[in-house]
Amino acid sequence: MKNTVLKLAVLSFVMLGLSVQAQKKKDEKKVELSVAEKKKALEAEKARLIKPYNPKENAEVELSKLIEKAQAENKNIIVQAGGNWCIWCLRFNQFVQDTPELKSFVDKHFLYYHLNWSPDNKNEALFEKYGNPGEKYGYPVFIILNKNGEMIHVQESSGFEEGKGYSVDKVKEFFEKWADASK
Structure with a gap:
């Protein structure tokens, strides 16, 4: 048993x-x-999502034109570095475009440029000039230039995230802080 x-x-x-x-x-x-x-x-x-990055573009030439325009308009420049391969880069762009208070603020106070980083075009000279912030922070990463094209700030994006998107308040605070800085 x-x-x-x-x-x-x-x-x-x-x-x-x-x-x-x-x-x-x-x-x-x-x-x-x-x-x-x-x-x-x-x-x-x-x-x-909209694909704002152009890997075929000569970023140095485009940024030079933007600096001339920034001087004429007395505006700082936001360089959003990333690529069309990066979902968070595309989400941020769409977020700003679809949020009226952010879009109007950016349009009024900044010139905005999407600096491509991709296997097709790494824009190595420009990224090196700005200290290769993508290597440190990932993408998107934001480079704030004054109207003369001098880098005045680099900002990683994770602090803006909220769920699967971004926080209006955090992004707006960032934009407000750098709208008039070092002009």
Whole structure:
């Protein structure tokens, strides 16, 4: 009798282990599916968003033109460094464009430039000139230039994040701080 009880206990233990392994495999498949679903949703979101970065553009020439315009208009320049591959870069651009109080503030107080960093065009000379902030902070990263093109501030973007987007208050505070600085 003891032997039968012992065999049943061992059998139950083995069955429990097999059941746990089966559940673990199901959970792993759910995670794989979830990752695939998230990737698909991310790609769909990227496809919908405006692509403000131009890897074919000569950024040094464009920025020189912008500096001339900044001097004429007495405005600072926001350089948003990143690329069309970067969902957070695209989200930030869309966020500013779709938030009337931010868009009007930026249009009134700044000139805005999207500095491309991608395998197609790394704009190495410009990034080196500004201390390669993308290597330090990731993307997007913001470089504030005064009207003469002198760098006066570099800002990483994670402090602006809120959920899957950005905080209006934090972004507005950032814009306000650098609108009139060092003109």
